[in-house]
Amino acid sequence: MRKVLGFALMGAVMAVAAPVNAGLLENQSNPVANGVMTVAPGNNDRSDWNGIPFYQADPTGDAAAIDYEQVQIAHDDTNVYMHFLFAPQASPMFFGFMHNLFLDTDLNRGTGFIGGGGFMSIGADFLIQGTSNHSFVGATQETWGWNWLGGLAWDDFPTTDIELKIPRAAIGSPDAFDLILNAATAPIEEYYPDGATGGAAGDFFRYTIVPEPASIALLSMGVFGIARRRR
Ligand SMILES: [Ca+2]
Numbered sequence: 280m281r282k283v284l285g286f287a288l289m290g291a292v293m294a295v296a297a298p299v300n301a302g303l304l305e306n307q308s309n310p311v312a313n314g315v316m317t318v319a320p321g322n323n324d325r326s327d328w329n330g331i332p333f334y335q336a337d338p339t340g341d342a343a344a345i346d347y348e349q350v351q352i353a354h355d356d357t358n359v360y361m362h363f364l365f366a367p368q369a370s371p372m373f374f375g376f377m378h379n380l381f382l383d384t385d386l387n388r389g390t391g392f393i394g395g396g397g398f399m400s401i402g403a404d405f406l407i408q409g410t411s412n413h414s415f416v417g418a419t420q421e422t423w424g425w426n427w428l429g430g431l432a433w434d435d436f437p438t439t440d441i442e443l444k445i446p447r448a449a450i451g452s453p454d455a456f457d458l459i460l461n462a463a464t465a466p467i468e469e470y471y472p473d474g475a476t477g478g479a480a481g482d483f484f485r486y487t488i489v490p491e492p493a494s495i496a497l498l499s500m501g502v503f504g505i506a507r508r509r510r
């Protein structure tokens with residue numbers, strides 16, 4: 280009897296621990312002091328990234344010339360910073376039109392670009408292609424386009440170690456955003472995370488700049504619930 284009860288309890292705990300969105304692989308928030316991060320063409324100092332955690336790695340060898348391996352993200356009062364690491368390249372792949380960073384800044388797949396046939400895991404409100412920032416325009420997936428907003432600061436030396444600086448205001452000053460990475464290389468397109476092409480059930484990463492009041496409210500409700508149960 281005890282064993283049966285044990286299994287029943289384990290099942291209950293697992294059900295509670297299941298993530299709200301199965302496609303959300305990881306959520307990070309890495310605030311840094313203003314002035315710590317340096318991103319500028321010709322400045323290949325990467326020591327500013329020491330101590331910032333990586334998101335879970337992408338496999339090596341699953342892509343052609345641009346093969347993502349790892350990504351780090353941090354932010355300060357005015358900017359979001361990204362650091363991309365790639366597998367060795369036979370010839371340098373300079374940061375440009377084949378490096379696509381899709382950002383879902385309202386955390387809503389129902390708005391923004393979801394790819395042809397809806398293959399993408401997020402609804403991207405911004406596309407950063409190399410150093411160029413674009414916002415999604417168009418009300419539907421049938422009538423849409425990308426509106427060029429401007430250029431961003433970066434460093435791509437070496438081309439397997441790229442830094443990017445995104446002013447928070449340039450992407451609508453979001454409290455958080457979901458992201459997927461793509462390298463539009465033929466014949467094999469790279470996606471990071473690999474499950475980013477799984478449609479509505481696909482995988483993505485989240486970065487939180489300002490913690491949501493909603494999660495604080497949920498947390499306090501949880502504490503209140505435990506307190507009530509203990510009575
Ligand atoms: Ca730097």
Ligand SMILES: [Ca+2]
Nearest residue numbers: 337338346347
């Ligand atoms: Ca890869």
Ligand SMILES: [Ca+2]
Nearest residue numbers: 387390391402
């Ligand atoms: Ca969206």
Ligand SMILES: [Ca+2]
Nearest residue numbers: 337470471473
């Ligand atoms: Ca991949």
